[in-house]
Amino acid sequence: MPRRTDTRERMVRTAADLFHAQGYHATGLNQVLAEGGAPKGSLYFHFPGGKEQLAVEAVALAGDDLRTALEAVLSGTDDPVEGLNQALALLGENLERSDFKHGCPIATVALDASADSEPIREACADVYDSWQRIIAEHLNRHVADEPAAGEAGTDEPAAHQSAPGEAATDELATVVLAAIEGAVLLARTRRDLSPLHAVGARLGALLGRPTG
Amino acid sequence: MPRRTDTRERMVRTAADLFHAQGYHATGLNQVLAEGGAPKGSLYFHFPGGKEQLAVEAVALAGDDLRTALEAVLSGTDDPVEGLNQALALLGENLERSDFKHGCPIATVALDASADSEPIREACADVYDSWQRIIAEHLNRHVADEPAAGEAGTDEPAAHQSAPGEAATDELATVVLAAIEGAVLLARTRRDLSPLHAVGARLGALLGRPTG
DNA sequence: CCTGTAGTAGACCAGTCTGTATATTAAGAT
DNA sequence: ATCTTAATATACAGACTGGTCTACTACAGG
Numbered sequence: 001m002p003r004r005t006d007t008r009e010r011m012v013r014t015a016a017d018l019f020h021a022q023g024y025h026a027t028g029l030n031q032v033l034a035e036g037g038a039p040k041g042s043l044y045f046h047f048p049g050g051k052e053q054l055a056v057e058a059v060a061l062a063g064d065d066l067r068t069a070l071e072a073v074l075s076g077t078d079d080p081v082e083g084l085n086q087a088l089a090l091l092g093e094n095l096e097r098s099d100f101k102h103g104c105p106i107a108t109v110a111l112d113a114s115a116d117s118e119p120i121r122e123a124c125a126d127v128y129d130s131w132q133r134i135i136a137e138h139l140n141r142h143v144a145d146e147p148a149a150g151e152a153g154t155d156e157p158a159a160h161q162s163a164p165g166e167a168a169t170d171e172l173a174t175v176v177l178a179a180i181e182g183a184v185l186l187a188r189t190r191r192d193l194s195p196l197h198a199v200g201a202r203l204g205a206l207l208g209r210p211t212g
Numbered sequence: 213m214p215r216r217t218d219t220r221e222r223m224v225r226t227a228a229d230l231f232h233a234q235g236y237h238a239t240g241l242n243q244v245l246a247e248g249g250a251p252k253g254s255l256y257f258h259f260p261g262g263k264e265q266l267a268v269e270a271v272a273l274a275g276d277d278l279r280t281a282l283e284a285v286l287s288g289t290d291d292p293v294e295g296l297n298q299a300l301a302l303l304g305e306n307l308e309r310s311d312f313k314h315g316c317p318i319a320t321v322a323l324d325a326s327a328d329s330e331p332i333r334e335a336c337a338d339v340y341d342s343w344q345r346i347i348a349e350h351l352n353r354h355v356a357d358e359p360a361a362g363e364a365g366t367d368e369p370a371a372h373q374s375a376p377g378e379a380a381t382d383e384l385a386t387v388v389l390a391a392i393e394g395a396v397l398l399a400r401t402r403r404d405l406s407p408l409h410a411v412g413a414r415l416g417a418l419l420g421r422p423t424g
Numbered sequence: 425c426c427t428g429t430a431g432t433a434g435a436c437c438a439g440t441c442t443g444t445a446t447a448t449t450a451a452g453a454t
Numbered sequence: 455a456t457c458t459t460a461a462t463a464t465a466c467a468g469a470c471t472g473g474t475c476t477a478c479t480a481c482a483g484g
Contacts, residue, residue: 007431023324025237029472039433044473046431051472101327108323110401112235115313125402174398174410175418181397182390189322190337198386206387206418219461240441251463252443258461262443425484432479440471449462454455 008046011036016058020105021098024055024113024120055113056123062105063127070134080142080207084135084176085200091184092193103188104181128177136173139207140166175206220258223248228270232317233310236267236325236332267325268335274317275339282346292354292419296347296388297412303396304405315400316393340389348385351419352378387418 014036018027029051033040047053073090074083094102106124114121179199186195226248230239241263245252259265285302286295306314318336326333391411398407 022327023235023237025235026324026328028470030470040473041434041475042432103323107319107397110397111315111320112238112324114401115234116238121401121403128398128401171410171413174407175391175395175414178394178398178407178411179387179391180394182392182394183387185319185322185393185397186340186386186390189326189333189340191333195386195390198383199390201383202387202418205420206414208417241443242440253445253447253464254462256443427484428482430479430481433477434475435477436475437473438471439473441469442467443469444465444467446465447463449460451458451460453458 007036007038007042011038011043011046012054012057012061015054016062016105019055019058019109020062021101023108023111024051024116026112029054052117052119055109055117055120059106059109059120059123059127063123063130066105067127067130067134070131074134074138078142080139081203083138084180084203088180088183088196088200091180092187092196095184095187095193095196100188100191103184107181107185132170132173132177135176136169139169139172139176172207176203179203179206219248219250219254223250223255223258224266224269224273227266228274228317231267231270231321232274233313235320235323236263236328238324241266264329264331267321267329267332271318271321271332271335271339275335275342278317279339279342279346282343286346286350290354292351293415295350296392296415300392300395300408300412303392304399304408307396307399307405307408312400312403315396319393319397344382344385344389347388348381351381351384351388384419388415391415391418 011032015027015032018032018035029040029043032054033043043054044050047057049056069090070087073086077083077086091103106127109120110124110128114124183195183199187193223244227239227244230244230247241252241255244266245255255266256262259269261268281302282299285298289295289298303315318339321332322336322340326336395407395411399405
């Protein structure tokens with residue numbers, strides 16, 4: 001093989017970075033090419049699907065990276081609230097380090113490209129699912145032995161097979177993910193980390209702790 | 213004044229709609245013009261600041277509209293959880309009615325334009341602030357008499373002046389807003405309302421209810 | 425040595441982008 | 455009736471878009 005073999009990966013990484021900070025439509029291929037140091041021909045050789053394919057792969061890559069980091073942080077502690085707080089701290093560091101340009105690597109693309117491209121939308125949804133799964137597992141590991149509330153325990157016929165509160169944990173993981181995503185969105189827009197701290201401070205109540 | 217006098221407002225409304233569904237960079241001025249039935253000259257007459265000014269005004273308008281709707285819904289009930297659930301229902305209807313194109317009218321622009329334009333970013337931040345204020349007032353009206361937790365009551369010197377739980381209510385409103393924003397983001401990306409329902413179901417726990 | 429091919433390099437295309445400049449029209453004032 | 459101004463209507467400019475095309479380079483196998 002001629003010259004370099006890492007061109008493809010470099011392009012995806014560059015694209016992921018730019019999409020992360022600017023979104024899909026605000027990022028031109030020329031910018032990706034310039035920043036990645038590759039000519040146009042190479043792009044369409046490696047990505048015959050063009051910008052759309054590049055975005056799908058970039059989203060998947062960024063999602064994997066953050067999922068890995070999330071797993072590492074969450075598995076490092078026994079306290080579910082503590083684990084999630086460390087995840088929030090990680091996101092806060094990313095925000096600060098990038099002058100509030102790097103929030104959620106998926107959200108921008110999800111919002112500004114899913115109207116255009118169904119494949120991109122699906123890729124983003126898949127990433128969110130994977131994150132939610134990690135969070136749910138984390139919660140299951142530590143708080144599944146609780147009665148898991150019961151405010152809506154009427155309309156569940158016999159859905160939960162194995163664990164008793166599995167459906168409830170999924171719901172809880174959805175809420176946790178939503179709160180985190182919203183906090184990152186607010187923090188990025190306000191250029192201020194306090195939304196992350198607020199969510200962190202209220203995680204205890206959200207997870208059903210007596211009062212923190 | 214010649215011809216029409218509503219051209220300006222029509223343009224802002226059209227722009228707000230398109231920015232809402234597609235974001236800032238994905239929406240071309242030609243599309244705004246075509247959909248609003250106005251020529252280019254009129255746009256730069258009414259908005260000498262060009263696309264940026266149009267976006268700032270569109271964001272403010274959309275933010276005002278939703279703030280009004282939010283106020284109406286929240287003032288209609290005495291139960292804070294019930295009120296927020298109705299707000300979630302409203303957002304869910306908007307999503308469904310628009311085939312999941314209309315989520316938060318601010319988020320898309322906030323994410324894909326605040327890297328480019330400081331004025332747009334500020335406009336978005338202002339809208340979020342206004343929404344948060346509405347939520348905080350709503351919470352203050354109904355739950356301010358609670359002890360307002362205290363899991364992190366160590367590093368607060370003497371911030372809260374007037375009401376005892378005011379700072380705590382602000383924090384809580386931030387978390388509520390974040391959770392709602394995140395839920396809308398997830399719902400739009402997944403094309404599925406369940407994140408909204410999940411947040412609704414957990415609002416009680418989040419607001420400090422015993423386990424309701 | 426020669427050829428096939430993976431990959432690179434960049435010119436090029438048609439279309440679109442935001443923004444500007446120049447008419448043209450309609451109303452209000454004098 | 456005329457002059458001014460608010461507003462509309464287009465034509466146009468220059469830059470940039472994503473995408474295609476062809477030429478070229480470097481390596482591998484025969």
